Each structure stands twice: as structure tokens, then as C-alpha cells.
Amino acid sequence: MAKFMQQRGVKKLLKDRLAVVSMWVIGAYLLVALGVLVGNLFTEGGLKSETELRIGPDNVPGAWATQSAEARLRDATFYLDSIKKASRGSDPAAAYAALEWGSDRLPAWKPDRIESEIIEPADEISTALADHRELEGNVEALALLDRLEQVVRARIGASHDESGNAQRSAGQSFRMLLGTDRQGRSILVRAIYSTKVAVQIGVVSALISVLIGTILGAAAGYFGGVVDVIVVWLYSTFSSIPWIVLLMVLASAFRGGDWDGTLIPVYAAFCLSFWISPCRVVRGEVMKLKELEYVQAASAIGFGRARILFKHVIPNTAHLMFINFSLLFIGAIKAEVILSFLGLGVKNEPSWGVMINHAKAEVLNGFFWQIGTATVFMVILVLAFNTLSDALQDAFDPKHV
Amino acid sequence: MNSSHLTTRAAREGSAPGSGKPVLEVEHLSTCFKTDQGVVTAIDDVSFELYAGETLGIVGESGSGKTVTSKSIMRLLSEHLSFQKEGSVVRFEGKNLVTATEDEMRNVRGARIAMIFQEPMTSLNPVFTIGWQLDEALKYHTKLNRAERKQRAIEMLELVEMPNAKRRFDEYPHQLSGGMRQRVMIAMALCCEPDILIADEPTTALDVTIQAQILRLMDELKSKLNTAIMLITHDLGVVAQTCDRVLVMYAGRVVESAPIAQLFDAPRHPYTKALLSSIPKSGRREHGKRLPTIEGLVPSLFHLPPGCRFAARCAYRDAHCDAVEPELTDAGPRREVRCHYPLEAPEAN
Amino acid sequence: MWTFILRRLLYNVPVYLGILALLMGALRVNDPISGKLGKNPDPSDYLALEQRYGLDQPFAVQYVKLLGDVVTLDFTDVESWTNDGLFVGEMLAESIVPSLAITVPALCLTSVLAISIAIISAFFRGRPVDKTLMVLAVVGMSVSFLVYVIFGQYWFAYLLGRGSGLSYFAIGGYESGLANWPYYCLLPVLISTFVAMGYDTRFYRAVMVEESGRDYITTAKAKGATKTKIMFVHMLKNAMIPIITRIMTTLPFLVMGSLLLEVYFNIPGMGRVLYKAIQEQDFPVVQTFVAIFAALFILSNILTDVLYALVDPRVRLS
């Protein structure tokens, strides 16, 4: 009977177009996460180093945004300042060669030529520009700005022609696609890398929570008696502490130890507060299943109780496990953002929560690329899971409120 | 207000059961549901009339469309999950209820056509008192003031032989037994003196003695108020006992309609015959008997055969039955049957 | 009724005892005193502190002490480690009003709005209005709380009225007094309402839809009740049961939900006090505050059951 219901549920689910779309979306995210995970193993220094790379000035907007004159000046000045700083060292040639923003660099010129063709004219223009207070709408100043960019900005790229005009590489364009954060790091690369962190946190904590919850809930529902009393007491207890407090207490309890800086405190905190809802639901379902004929028949034949539990009862709660997994996955991703904001979440790695948290100050300056990117990445995944959860509930558990 | 009003209408209209103009005419009523697997036609081209003061029985196996028919008349089915096919007519006082506005329907529901439901246990609102729920109907359809309404409600409870009516007035549904709840439902249905009472298996959920009481009660009320009753039931015993005329439904179709005596003495549709022959002769007046089983299964509404819907289970079928669905045809005065080969007409007719 | 309340109380006693044990255990996973003194403390300092705060005593004694404090609601002898000379009792007294100033209005506003929208949605079930509202709810649910907070602050506190030199909402901070409330608290309340809206609306709509399929609704319709009467009288009173449960169970979580807002908007409420205590490893404050939150939670649970019994005659009389 329950098997039949489950088969019918799967059919219904596959007919639901929204559900199928969301499964594809989730699949795509999983692939990206897997790609990052594998890339992390097989590239030198890991893809993680890529997320820390400075690829240009701070808070460069995304590729298709028009920049204000101030921002253009700021960007040009950023490059010029770096070049001038290199020129002041004891070995300018080596310093110039070491200048690198992602795959962008200076042309391979002798220091003299850099001095005469970049630094000197640029300095001249800068001084001239300093006389102008207003840049926007000021024709003369804008012409100067254009020339400054010709001299500095246009010389920086992956490859250069004879006269030093640079060509940007495809990789660099990709990194720059959604702009840079406050430390000149690629927003897109960090957001993609964060997919891995999110999926990792979501899968690990939802999976463990669902397993713990299902096993405890099934045991409580099936054996009843003392087991039931203990499990019910356990989840009443855990659920009586607001989860955010539980998370904070647990996350801080793990602080400072060997696991500090890893994701383990986050996992532990999530699992300990998330197992409750699958446990409660499964317990209720198992209490119903216990009365069903085939379960009773199996016990009449003389199968061991544990065997019946694992062979006949738990498989029939599979749909509840899926629904709960999906809901907890969302819970974990959203909780991660809040923990990261409180400084208790992901460390040493970018995550959407870390990005949104970093973006606070940028927002006050009117720069929305980082918060926007992280939010869009997150919303699509969470929306897909929300839609899937609804569809799962419709298909398998239509009476659910 | 005293109980004399209960008799006045019967005196006023004073027509014999089943004579004169029908109070309700149902013509080509077809109701469809939108389901996950597509649209199904739950009742297909149902037509019949109902006369003042008569009891029309509707019988048929579970799923034959009895409840859908009655809810379609009252327009109680959800509007976004069901619809009536073009050409469906439910004529009541010259108006077609299928196309009536929601306001017009509200004035009909409860006041002119009332309904008693299959499930007395869940049909009352659990969080309001019996009195409140009776009062509600009176509030909508009468001009009585609060005190009068209360008096009338208690009278109605007494009329349906509710023990301790005054005290029950302030009780909640869960404090009442199933039989008492059904009485409340009847009191509620009758308190505005409707012209038509639709009773959807009013007794299936109750035990045999209560069932008999409720049926007797409805019968008495009918003669007092000259109400037309549509009695839906599984139970041929009940039909024999209370109905004037019977409509037999099968898989969403009317297959036979006939006055009670003729139907029992000489069924003309093989399905009716099978129904009747499977109850013991002595059990005809015995109540509490469910419809006995007939070999085979009712066809699913999703896979209806092209021919006669009963063909698969019929002892008299031939190739014609499988190919062409019979029409509902006249078979004597006030008699109709849907069969290519109706059984012998009785000599006496 | 009284025996009912008593039964619920008794049932929750072991639960609370469990919470306290769990909490105290979790807080001792990392030694609180080394947390305060750093990695390698001077042994004599260590012992002095341990004695001063009673952490040298057996677990059971500390347990009974904490339990006693909560039961008598007397925290005047629990000293904060990081706020010199402050006791938990005073911190609690100071922070409770700012917390309530956000929590209570937010809860009321959320419930009223969410229930109204749910009713509209259920009323127009399956129509474009309903579909649009539900899509908005799901999309709204999928955006992080933090994003709402950041943008709320940016638009309403930072940009709004900046051109004319006016400021309608504070970027942060708190001052007591009713007149100051809109300036400091309204924005956090609105944000918190907005965030909770998606979840609540969906839940309440599901409740209404479930109720709308019940037999007694058909009965009411057959009686000639109007659609509005059915919605607002028949359905709403029945729906009150799950609605009350929902509101009551979110109550203690709202205290915590406002934690983020309090931290972000610098409002000195209970959530922020707890947050700071965790940051600064102020062990006694953390322990006491969490114990109080759990107690509040359990009380609200019991209150839920009682209210439940008041609305539902079936529970009341059994």
C-alpha cells in the first residue's frame, strides 16, 4: 500500500513541470559544486587560491555597467599607484615583472620605457586632472581622463602588441564579469566557489540530520515504550532552545579547538538542531505504518523486530526523508548566512554568507554587485529547493498543512 | 410562532403526492470534475422531475453519482474543480439554477431547497453550539428577531424529537451522538420550511433503530409540510418503505425510473433486476441491508465502454450493447428505462 | 481545566531539566575559564577565578544553583565576567524592554498581515491573485534574512529623506520612550515582519484551504451563508486552532529572530546581550540567558495548550 503510494507519488512528481525544472537546477548546482571540489584537488594550490587572487582595483562593477568618471579615475589611479610603487624599489625590473592582477600585467618593457611611456605622462595628466573638482560633464576633464586611460589602463593585459597596447585574456574577462569586491577579488569566482561550500554544508548537515532523525523517530514509533519516551523527551528538549541560540552556543563551544576554522562546528551545530523535525514526522508515520497488515504479517511470520524496522518500516518513510532533506537543505544554507554574519560560520573560505556579510559596507557606497551576485546564486538554489519541497509534499503527502 | 405553522402550508397547498406541476425539473444535467488525470464526467445527462409532497428515491452502487447529482442541484461543488456541461438545466420556480447568480442561489439554499448530508459526524461545525448553527439558518432566511429565532430553533429540535432540546441548544456537536447530530441536521434543514429536502443517505451512518426513527420522522414532516423529498440511499429496504418513485443510477447515468410498486414488481432494466433479485424476498421490508454485490465491477469513469455501461456485467447483453449506448426511453406512464432489450413489461400495465 | 494546566506543567518539568543539563554540558565543552584567561593561564589566577565563580564545585551543585536562580527568577548574584560590576539580573532588566519593543509589534503585525493575505489568497484560490501572492511568498522566502536587513537599512535609514536632509529612521541605536519608538524600532519591526511574511502566509493559507474542504463548510453553504460569512466566521474560528499554535510557537523564536536585527541595528535587547556575551565568552551571562530563553519557550508552550483548549470546545471539555 505504502509502496504503491510512493510509486504513484514519483509519477506525479515527474509530471509536475516546475518540479522537474527545479531538479535540473539543483542538478546544475551539484555539478558546479562537484567541479569545484574536484578542481580543488587537482589544481596547484587549489581553486581556493583563485578566490583570494587580486584581479584588479576594488569594487569594479560588472562587465556591462557604465562606470562613473570618478570610478574610472580611481581604477586608473589604482594601477598607476601600483606601478609607481614598484618603480621606487631597489630592483624595478623585477618589481614590474612581479606586478600581476589575475592574468593582467604590464608589457615586458625595460624600466626606462615604463618610466617614460607610462609613469611620466600619467603623472602629468594626473596633475592636470587634480585642478578639476567636477569630473562629470566637464569636457576638458573627461578628455584628460580618456588620455590617462590610454596611457595606463590600456597597457595592462595578458598580451601586448609592439606599441604596448594590451589584450585582455578570456580568463580575466570571466573573472571580471561580475566585478570585484573590496579587496579586488573576483566576485564571480568567489560566488562559484561558494556553491561548493553551500552544497557541502547543505548535503552534509541535511543528510546526517535526516538519518539521525529517521532512525530515532522510527525506533521511537516502532518500539514504543521506554524508547519512545526517551526520544520524545530528547526532541522536546532540543526543540525548546531557539535554534539560533543552540547554533551560537554550539558554534562557540567548538571554538578554539582543533576544529576551529573548519566546517565541523557548523555541521555539528546544524545537525544537533535539525534532526528534530524529521524525527517527529517519521515517528508519527511509523506509528501509523505499524498498524498496517504487511508489517503485522511480517512480525507474525517471526522476523526479528530490528529487521522489520529496517526492511519494511524505514523504507516506507523514504518520501518523508526526501521532503525533510529538501527542507533542511534550505535551512542549512540560510542559517549559514546568519552564522557567517555573526562571525560563527564559515572561515578561511568564501561562502555566500561571508560574501553578503562583506558586502554590508559596499552597499552604503552604492555598490551592489557582490551582495547581488551572492543573493542571486543563493535565491535560485533555495527557490529550486522550495519548489521541489512543495512538489514532493504535493506528490507524497497531500494532506500536509 | 407556534407549531401550527407547520401544518398550514400542507393545508394551503394540499396537493396529493406526485400530482400537478413538478417543483423541480432536472434536465440533461452533466457534471464534470477536473482531476490530475484529466476531466471526468461524474454524472452524464441526468434528467428527472420531483413533485411536491412526494419522496423520490435515488439508488445505485457507491460511486454511481448520487451525491454529485444532489450537490450539483444545490451548486455545492467547488467552482474551480468542477463544472456543468452546456445544456444542463435544473429548473426551480422557472429559474435555471445552473446559471443562477450566487445571490439567487443563496436565497434558494437553506430556504427553498435544503440538504442533509451523508456524514453527520463531520457536517456540523465543531466550534459553534448547536443553537448557534440552527440560528444561523433562520437568521439568513427569516425576519424573526433573536428571541423568536431561539424559540423556533428549540421547537424544531423538539420536532425532531431531540431529547432535552433546551439544554442541547447550548451544547457543542461533539457532545452529541451520531443520531442526535443527524437530528440536528434535519432540524436545521427543515427550520425554514423548504420546498425540497435532499437527504443524502441520512441514515447510513446510524444504527438500525435510530435509522427507523429518522425515516419515520422525515415521513411525518413530509406529510405535515408537503415537502418534496429526494432520498438518496444504498438501501432498497428503505426505498420500499418510504419512497413513491425511484431513480436507479449506474456509473453516472440514470438507467431506470419508475413508481415504487412497478419497480419492485417488474423491474425493466437488468441492473435493477439484479439489484432486486439479490435481496431475499422476505427481506424486502427489512432495513439496514446494504446493496448486495453483483458480479463484476463498475467501470472506471476514465475508461467508460463505448456501449452500455452495464454491459460487462449484464446477463442479457449482445454485440449491439457493446457497440451502442442505449437512450433513456419511455416505458409506460412515468416510467423510463435505458436498455436496448428492456425486460418484459408486466401484464397488468 | 486546572488539572489540564497542571498536567502540562508536570509534563514539561523533565524537559526543562534536560535542557539545563544539555546547556551546561555544552558550555563546558571548552573550559570557560581558559577561554577568559587565554591559552596558558597562571594556575593561581585560574584557581582564584574558578573559586570566585563557583566553577570548582561539582556539576550537580552548579546545576541546582542555576535551576534555583531560574525558578526564583533571582539573578542578582550572578556576576558578568566582562561588564565590570554588572550582574545578570540588571542586564536582563535593561535589555528586556528593547527586545519587547521589537518583538511584540513585529509579531502582531506579522500575524495580522499574514492572516489577512492568507484569507485573500484562500478566498481567490486558484485565481491569478492567489497564484501571484503565493509566488511572491516563495520568492520572498528564498532571499536571506541578512539581505533584507542590509537593503532595509540602506534604503529606509540611509537613502530615504537624505536629499532633503531629513532622517526618518535611525541607522542604528536605541533610546527608550514611546516617542522615540518609531525612529529606532519601526524599521527593524517592518523588516522582521517582511521576512516572516512568506512563511506565515503560506502556512495560514494551507490551514484555510484545508478548512475550506471540510464537510461543515458545505453545510454552511447549503444553509445559504455568504462566502464572506463562511470565510470569516465558520472557517476562521476553526482555523484559530492551528493559528494560535503557530503564533505561540514562533513567540520564543521571535525573541531570537530579533537577535540579528538587534545586532545589526545596535539595539541593546536580550538577543544582542547574548550575542555579545558569546563573543566575549562571558560565560555566566550566556548560561543564564539561554536558561531563561528555554524557560520562556516552555511557558509559551503551556500557554499554547491552554489557549488551544479555550478555542476548541473538544479539548476544553475532555
Ligand SMILES: Nc1ncnc2c1ncn2[C@@H]1O[C@H](COP(=O)(O)OP(=O)(O)OP(=O)(O)O)[C@@H](O)[C@H]1O
Ligand atoms: N471532487 C471530485 N473530484 C473528482 N471526482 C469526483 C469528485 N467527487 C466525486 N467524484 C467522482 O464522481 C463519482 C460519483 O461520486 P458520488 O460521490 O456522487 O457517488 P455516490 O453515488 O454518492 O457514492 P456513495 O454511495 O459512496 O456516496 C465517483 O466516481 C467519484 O469518484
Ligand SMILES: [Mg+2]
Ligand atoms: Mg454519496
